[in-house]
Amino acid sequence: MRDYLSSQIIAALESMGGAPDAFEVDFQQTNNPDHGDLATNAALQLARHFKKSPRAIADELAAKIDLDPSRISAVEVAGPGFLNFRFAAAHLSTALRGMLDAGPSFGRVDPTGKTAIVEFVSANPTGPLTVGHGRNAVLGDTIATLLESQGFTVTREYYFNDAGRQMRVLGESVRAQYQALVDPSHGRKTIEAAGGERLDVPESFPEDGYQGDYILEIADALKERSGDALLAGDDVDVFKNAAQERILEDIAFTLERMGIRMDSFFNERSVYESNAVWDIVEELRRKDLAYDKDGAVWFRTTAFGKDQDTVLVKSSGEPTYRLPDIAYHIDKLSRGFDRIVDVFGADHIATFPDVLSGVQAMGHSTDGIQVVIYQFVTLVRGGEPVKMSTRKATYVTLDDLMDEVGEDVTRFFFLMRSPNTHLEFDLDLAKEASEKNPVFYLQYAHARIASILRKAEEVGFSLSDDAPLELLVHDAEENLIKEMMRYPAVLARAAESFEPHRLANYLREVAVAFTQFYGNCRIIGESPELASARMLLARAAQGVLAGGLGLLGISAPDKM
RNA sequence: GCCCUCGUAGCUCAGGGGAUAGAGCGUCGGUUUCCUAAACCGCAGGCCGCAGGUUCGAAUCCUGCCGAGGGCACCA
Numbered sequence: 001m002r003d004y005l006s007s008q009i010i011a012a013l014e015s016m017g018g019a020p021d022a023f024e025v026d027f028q029q030t031n032n033p034d035h036g037d038l039a040t041n042a043a044l045q046l047a048r049h050f051k052k053s054p055r056a057i058a059d060e061l062a063a064k065i066d067l068d069p070s071r072i073s074a075v076e077v078a079g080p081g082f083l084n085f086r087f088a089a090a091h092l093s094t095a096l097r098g099m100l101d102a103g104p105s106f107g108r109v110d111p112t113g114k115t116a117i118v119e120f121v122s123a124n125p126t127g128p129l130t131v132g133h134g135r136n137a138v139l140g141d142t143i144a145t146l147l148e149s150q151g152f153t154v155t156r157e158y159y160f161n162d163a164g165r166q167m168r169v170l171g172e173s174v175r176a177q178y179q180a181l182v183d184p185s186h187g188r189k190t191i192e193a194a195g196g197e198r199l200d201v202p203e204s205f206p207e208d209g210y211q212g213d214y215i216l217e218i219a220d221a222l223k224e225r226s227g228d229a230l231l232a233g234d235d236v237d238v239f240k241n242a243a244q245e246r247i248l249e250d251i252a253f254t255l256e257r258m259g260i261r262m263d264s265f266f267n268e269r270s271v272y273e274s275n276a277v278w279d280i281v282e283e284l285r286r287k288d289l290a291y292d293k294d295g296a297v298w299f300r301t302t303a304f305g306k307d308q309d310t311v312l313v314k315s316s317g318e319p320t321y322r323l324p325d326i327a328y329h330i331d332k333l334s335r336g337f338d339r340i341v342d343v344f345g346a347d348h349i350a351t352f353p354d355v356l357s358g359v360q361a362m363g364h365s366t367d368g369i370q371v372v373i374y375q376f377v378t379l380v381r382g383g384e385p386v387k388m389s390t391r392k393a394t395y396v397t398l399d400d401l402m403d404e405v406g407e408d409v410t411r412f413f414f415l416m417r418s419p420n421t422h423l424e425f426d427l428d429l430a431k432e433a434s435e436k437n438p439v440f441y442l443q444y445a446h447a448r449i450a451s452i453l454r455k456a457e458e459v460g461f462s463l464s465d466d467a468p469l470e471l472l473v474h475d476a477e478e479n480l481i482k483e484m485m486r487y488p489a490v491l492a493r494a495a496e497s498f499e500p501h502r503l504a505n506y507l508r509e510v511a512v513a514f515t516q517f518y519g520n521c522r523i524i525g526e527s528p529e530l531a532s533a534r535m536l537l538a539r540a541a542q543g544v545l546a547g548g549l550g551l552l553g554i555s556a557p558d559k560m
Numbered sequence: 561g562c563c564c565u566c567g568u569a570g571c572u573c574a575g576g577g578g579a580u581a582g583a584g585c586g587u588c589g590g591u592u593u594c595c596u597a598a599a600c601c602g603c604a605g606g607c608c609g610c611a612g613g614u615u616c617g618a619a620u621c622c623u624g625c626c627g628a629g630g631g632c633a634c635c636a
Contacts, residue, residue: 028578041578044616054616079579080616124636165635296634307562314634321636349564350631375565376630417573420565422629424572429585436585436598444598452595459595493576505574508583515599524595560598 001038002027004071005085009042012064016057020049029486036076036084037482043081054081092481093469099484099540100465104547106540107487112151117332118144120343121255121262122159125247126170127212129254129398132345135377135423137398138414138553139500140343141260143372145551146495146503152339156261159328161268161321162244171240173209176202177219178239182228214250218243254398258407259553271327277319280326280362281312289361304357322351326358333364340369341498349373372498374419381427405430408554412439415500415552438508442549443557445511448518449542450558456523456535463539467532476513476520477537483513484544491551500552507548514541 006025013019023046030039043058050057058077065075073088099106120140123133144154161167180186180202187203199211209215222230222242230238248265255262271277281297284290289300295315299322302309313319332340344352356366379386379396386396402410409430416438417423430437453463472481486506494502523531523538546556 028576030579031575031582032579035579039578041617044578047616082579161636294634298634308632311634316634318634320634325636346565346630347636348631351636353563373565378629421573422566426572429572438584440598441584444596448596448599455595497576501574505583512583518595519600522595560596 001071001087001091005038005040005067008065008067009040009061009083011066012061013042013046015064016060017050019046023049030084035078035082036074036086038085038087039082040085041082043077043083047081057081058083087482089470089473089478092478092485093472095485096469096472096481096537096540099543100536104543106543107491107547108149109151109492111153114152114338115155115336116144116147116152116339116341117155117157117335117337118147118341118343119157119159119332120144121251123251124161124164124166125244125251126166127210127247128214129251131377131379131396131398131401131425134258134398134401134410135374135414136343136345137255137258137260138411139372139374139419140341141258142411142415142500142552143341143343143495143498145553146491146498146500147339147341149491149551150495155263155337157264157266158262159266159268160248161324162240163269163272164318164321167240167244168236169206169208170210170215170243171236172204172206173211173215174218174222174239174243175236176205176209177216178222178230179204181219181223182231214247215243218246221246254402257399257402258411266328266331268324268328271324271331276327276331277323280323280330280358284312284358284361287361299354299358299361301354301357304353304360306354306357310354322354322358325355326362329355329359329369330362330364333359333368338368341372342369343372343374346373346375370498372419375422377414377423377425379425379427386427401427408443409437409439411553412504416504418499418501438504439554440560442507442511442545443555444560445514446542446545446549446556447558447560449514449538449545452518452523452538453535453542456531459524461523461528461531461535463535464532465536467536468529469533469536471530471533472537474517474521476517477534480510480513480517480537480541483510484540487544487548491548503548504552507545507552510541510544510548514538514545517541 005027009025010019013023025040025042026045027038027040030036043061044054046057047054055077058081061083062075062077067075067085069088070090071088072085072091074086076084076086078084118140120143121129121133121137123129123136129137141156144156147154180188188200189203189205190198190200191205191207192198201209201211222239252262281290284299289303290312291298291300296311297313298309299312300309310322311320312323329340342352352371356369359366359369379401398410404427405413413425413430414423457463472478487510490502490506494500494506517537521534523534525531526534549556
């Protein structure tokens with residue numbers, strides 16, 4: 001429709017002497033029904049060019065423009081010089097027919113052959129996923145789904161590191177618990193935990209060890225499997241590997257529960273095994289972008305606008321996270337994706353530019369790499385924020401959260417806010433909300449439609465594809481159709497800006513429009529023609545709700 | 561001190577440079593002989609943090625300030 005109007009306006013402008021070369025007609029959705037369905041500010045923008053008042057230009061345009069009355073029923077000049085267009089009834093029924101014909105693919109783009117990789121979660125396997133990881137996981141998964149809706153083939157990838165200091169401490173934590181389990185003579189000590197609390201732990205437990213119960217469970221499993229045979233060696237790896245394996249399994253299980261399945265797990269180790277990291281250091285040295293100082297290798301980030309250089313390789317010989325990260329991104333580039341999306345928490349905000357600089361320094365364009373940063377989640381219970389830390393025993397796991405409020409609510413709450421605002425997750429509200437919660441509101445609207453269609457068929461009305469859609473002229477019917485007509489654009493915008501909340505908010509508006517239709521227009525009791533037309537309208541709304549909820553990973557029940 | 565995000569109704573938040581700034585929750589009042597009341601309708605509630613600037617037009621873009629959160633390690 002916009003393309004059509006745009007071409008007609010350009011044609012009218014030609015007869016008025018022509019618009020500037022770069023001129024494009026800009027349309028906006030109106031938010032007041034008095035302003036029609038679509039408005040353009042073209043006359044306002046062209047006032048200077050034509051040296052006339054915006055209203056005069058608008059009047060002239062309105063007079064000269066040639067419009068198909070089956071698509072546009074009226075053009076009005078309003079306000080300072082807006083042109084308001086009103087959709088013809090026939091245009092609405094044509095659009096509704098199109099939605100019904102498209103079925104579940106309405107709003108979606110056919111496969112384009114383009115590919116994307118979305119990297120998300122990427123939590124190191126040191127413990128169960130927490131609420132913070134949850135926002136990452138749901139956001140990343142939904143961004144991937146949205147890209148799929150726009151015709152991309154998407155790879156969901158989890159990047160993890162099992163080599164660093166964290167993992168060593170994890171292994172030592174497990175070993176200490178294991179030693180205490182198999183050897184009763186092993187001593188105890190107390191260490192200070194979060195909030196000054198004192199904790200009783202085995203004597204060999206590391207100062208900054210992991211204190212969760214899962215460490216004990218892993219140690220216990222090792223005892224079951226190997227008895228005290230592991231006491232002899234002094235290798236932590238056996239403990240570390242057991243912990244990692246178990247924790248990754250648990251993580252995959254938690255993700256699965258949220259409807260998330262990763263396509264691949266990329267182990268940081270592989271960029272060491274391929275020697276890629278050391279090649280990068282050499283290359284950067286050659287380009288004078290890396291140098292030695294204080295026994296460490298430094299990356300000249302000042303050449304990329306930073307106020308300090310940063311360390312690539314510690315004096316211990318161990319690289320910092322930056323080096324493998326650079327190698328990993330170069331690896332992703334080499335795999336030929338059209339788009340590369342990284343989903344990071346706000347704590348990475350200062351660090352990913354270094355990684356991108358590194359990729360550029362190696363001679364690659366980073367234009368295809370897009371980084372989505374989301375702000376932190378605060379869990380609120382009883383009006384008080386809940387403190388969280390993976391290492392201390394104070395975190396709330398994602399599984400706990402789902403146990404408490406359910407999978408659908410968990411997903412929706414993570415998705416209903418813009419990624420770049422802090423998310424306050426009110427547990428009391430999410431739970432007690434079985435009445436007021438937007439998730440239930442949407443699901444309820446869907447269930448209600450299913451119920452109406454069931455009931456209508458029971459009493460003898462039938463869904464007929466050739467129902468006379470032109471009978472749908474009630475305001476509530478037209479509003480619902482117009483609302484649904486926006487769906488493809490909303491979806492495209494949500495996908496391109498990586499902002500699933502746009503879809504979540506939009507679905508609510510569809511549900512509101514449907515509910516108004518429901519309140520004003522009945523099916524049972526009307527003439528068979530009108531009833532079947534309304535059934536088709538309801539069916540279309542059901543399709544948009546089910547499709548949208550599906551993209552968000554939320555169920556659309558037929559009964560509640 | 562520097563960097564990033566945010567500041568909109570009592571609370572949580574939407575708002576792609578446009579016309580009279582919206583929703584949910586909360587408050588108050590109303591609606592069920594009628595396809596799902598987990599619903600609907602209505603009232604009240606706003607210097608869009610402050611001050612400048614750009615523009616025909618700014619909650620939206622720019623600058624500065626104030627406030628909140630996060631980040632500024634040879635941790636990741």
